[in-house]
Amino acid sequence: MRVLVVEDEHRLAENIVAALREVGLAVDHAADGEAGSYLAEQGMYDAIVLDLMLPGKSGQRILRDLRRTKHHTPVLILTAQEGKESVVELLNAGADDYLSKPFDLGELLARVKALIRRAKGVSTSVLKVSDVELNTVQQTVHRRSQPIDLSPTEYRILEYLIHRPRAIVSKQELLEHLYDFDWEHHSNVIEAHISNLRRKLNIPETEPLIETLRHRGYRLREESLAR
Amino acid sequence: MSRTISITRRLIVTVLVLELLSAVTLIGAIVVNERHTQLHAFDATLEGTAESIMGAVQEADDEGDNVLLDLRGVRLGRDPIFRVEEDNGHLLGSKGDAPRLEGSLSTVFQNAEISGRRYRFVVLHGIRIIDPGEKGGGVRHNITIVYGSPMGHVWHEVLEAVRFFTIATALLLGLTAIIMAWLVRKGLAPLHELAFEAGRITSSAWHFNAPTRAKETVELQPLATALEAALGRLQRSFEQQRRFTNDAAHELKTDVAIVKSSLQLLSMRRRTVEEYSHGLALSLEDFTRLETTVQSMLTLARLEQSTQDFSGEAARPYCSLLDVMEDAVELGTPLAELKAVGVRLDGSANARVPIDRRDALLLCSNILINAVQHSPQGAMVRMELTMHGHKAELRVTDEGEGIAEEDKPHVFEAFYRGDPSRSRKSGGTGLGLSICKAICVRADGSIEIANLPNGGAIVTVRLPALPIESEGALSSSLKA
Numbered sequence: 001m002r003v004l005v006v007e008d009e010h011r012l013a014e015n016i017v018a019a020l021r022e023v024g025l026a027v028d029h030a031a032d033g034e035a036g037s038y039l040a041e042q043g044m045y046d047a048i049v050l051d052l053m054l055p056g057k058s059g060q061r062i063l064r065d066l067r068r069t070k071h072h073t074p075v076l077i078l079t080a081q082e083g084k085e086s087v088v089e090l091l092n093a094g095a096d097d098y099l100s101k102p103f104d105l106g107e108l109l110a111r112v113k114a115l116i117r118r119a120k121g122v123s124t125s126v127l128k129v130s131d132v133e134l135n136t137v138q139q140t141v142h143r144r145s146q147p148i149d150l151s152p153t154e155y156r157i158l159e160y161l162i163h164r165p166r167a168i169v170s171k172q173e174l175l176e177h178l179y180d181f182d183w184e185h186h187s188n189v190i191e192a193h194i195s196n197l198r199r200k201l202n203i204p205e206t207e208p209l210i211e212t213l214r215h216r217g218y219r220l221r222e223e224s225l226a227r
Numbered sequence: 228m229s230r231t232i233s234i235t236r237r238l239i240v241t242v243l244v245l246e247l248l249s250a251v252t253l254i255g256a257i258v259v260n261e262r263h264t265q266l267h268a269f270d271a272t273l274e275g276t277a278e279s280i281m282g283a284v285q286e287a288d289d290e291g292d293n294v295l296l297d298l299r300g301v302r303l304g305r306d307p308i309f310r311v312e313e314d315n316g317h318l319l320g321s322k323g324d325a326p327r328l329e330g331s332l333s334t335v336f337q338n339a340e341i342s343g344r345r346y347r348f349v350v351l352h353g354i355r356i357i358d359p360g361e362k363g364g365g366v367r368h369n370i371t372i373v374y375g376s377p378m379g380h381v382w383h384e385v386l387e388a389v390r391f392f393t394i395a396t397a398l399l400l401g402l403t404a405i406i407m408a409w410l411v412r413k414g415l416a417p418l419h420e421l422a423f424e425a426g427r428i429t430s431s432a433w434h435f436n437a438p439t440r441a442k443e444t445v446e447l448q449p450l451a452t453a454l455e456a457a458l459g460r461l462q463r464s465f466e467q468q469r470r471f472t473n474d475a476a477h478e479l480k481t482d483v484a485i486v487k488s489s490l491q492l493l494s495m496r497r498r499t500v501e502e503y504s505h506g507l508a509l510s511l512e513d514f515t516r517l518e519t520t521v522q523s524m525l526t527l528a529r530l531e532q533s534t535q536d537f538s539g540e541a542a543r544p545y546c547s548l549l550d551v552m553e554d555a556v557e558l559g560t561p562l563a564e565l566k567a568v569g570v571r572l573d574g575s576a577n578a579r580v581p582i583d584r585r586d587a588l589l590l591c592s593n594i595l596i597n598a599v600q601h602s603p604q605g606a607m608v609r610m611e612l613t614m615h616g617h618k619a620e621l622r623v624t625d626e627g628e629g630i631a632e633e634d635k636p637h638v639f640e641a642f643y644r645g646d647p648s649r650s651r652k653s654g655g656t657g658l659g660l661s662i663c664k665a666i667c668v669r670a671d672g673s674i675e676i677a678n679l680p681n682g683g684a685i686v687t688v689r690l691p692a693l694p695i696e697s698e699g700a701l702s703s704s705l706k707a
Contacts, residue, residue, distance in 0.1 A: 009481055009484075009485065011485045011489070011509075011513055012481065012484055012485045012488060015485065015488035015489055015491075015492045016488065018492055019488070019491070019492050019495060022492075022495055022496065053477065080476065080477040080480040080481055080484070081473070081477070100480075101480040101481055101483070101484040102480055102481075102483040102484035102486075102487045102488075103484060103487075103488075104487075104491065105487070105488045105491035105492060105495070106491065106495075
């Protein structure tokens, strides 16, 4: 999952970005309104953390423009302003959640993850497909109650695929949603991770959980979803 | 609860009292006049009747030399009392008990009380000549007539007149009260409108426009204008306060959020000693900035407090401005070196200024650091002090980008930032120039900022000052 943080206060942004990365999210950072607005409208983010008071273009305007251009990425607002009115205005303008400064970093992470889950139509933090169980809070994966040790990237790929159960997910989409701009990547890095993931999840005499559609991408096997 | 006073009631009562006084005076005058007129008419009637009786005496038949009185054909008044007699005491006729009144040759009127009733009498003298054609001119009879009539009628007429005027006055007073109440209420309507408009002002809605009618009323115009002006000033000051509180809250919350998130990030999982050490160093930096913000806000609050503690000139602390400028340069040198900016101090003049030494240092170093921060690499910041009579002028010039026109009116406002992100990154709290202004205002001085024609900005501080002739003079005065 990839998150955009739009926050001009350099030290605060640094902390938020580091914390989001610690929980396995890819994060991009914009330090002003213009850059934030531009990145948000690219549509590759699963959630946006948006500060209100920004140089260049305010958080309110970014939010309004985003909703006007039919982007539905969940937005969590950070505000240091008092007064309920602005909160009501923000929620009406299309914000999905808000946090007042100074906030709890743990709460921020939980809210961002909940926003992403809700946007994908999932309400619990434990995701199940076939006999695989993925706990998004503890970031653990079990198959037939046996723990499976995945690398952070492998975990993120599996989580992303489970969030898009019937869709064909292209390599490009995986790259866009799992890596931030700072990441030096090659397209075959995804293939390597998928191969490792398949191997770790594999149980003899069963069909692999993830199927490959040539030149198109990856998809969770239909039979596994039917159960 | 204090008693309230109604202007309407006062006005009406005043007018009614005045009207009543006039009416009472008028009725008094009417009584006097009416009495006089009625009495005059009454006397004329008395005299007329008496003359009719005299005529009857003169026209009467006579028996020999005697005179007979025949009153048939004479119209007498109501309840008359009269006596007709000759001067030899011969009574020709009478009715009732007419008093003996002193008479002279002319007609006399006199009042008398007869069996409890007030009468007015007329005494008339006349002559009846019998056989005037005879030798010797006939016989002359001197006749005296005393004729009276009760005066009750006169008083009745006077009282009638008074009653009429009293009723008329009462009606007039009532009518006046009603018309006055209506007129005064109508006249005071602009005042009510003004009060209503003023009553709509709340701490969140300061908008006040005096109603047009209030502005067009001569008596209310000064009040309306004064209200508008006072509310305008209050609104500006209130807005400024509100903005300051909001901005201060924003700054503090952001600083606290940074400190809190730094520590929470560090405790998210077990880390290496190096990571902890790095994290703590960063947290300490974050905390230092929070401390600076709080410190600056407290300084500003202290400076903006009322100057009551300056009880007199003697209590004012003075300091040598040039010494303070030297200290400020020393303090600013590390930052200037870091930014590769030169600082030059022109110390040809000196002055004693009425500022506490620490505040003076805060003033000079804030201006200097501001100039260094806005200077490009390799630029020069100049500080110079000149004297103009009893005024010290401190000028600090830089070679930076200058101030945008739209920022000029706001640069001395607390937390004002032309570019919100840049100032925070450069470590400023947004309070430096506000603190400078507060220090200058407190010392009865001024501070202004302007752009130089060939780029850069100039800050000019003017302070009331006493010149110090030379270093020797200063040190000797200190020794003394």
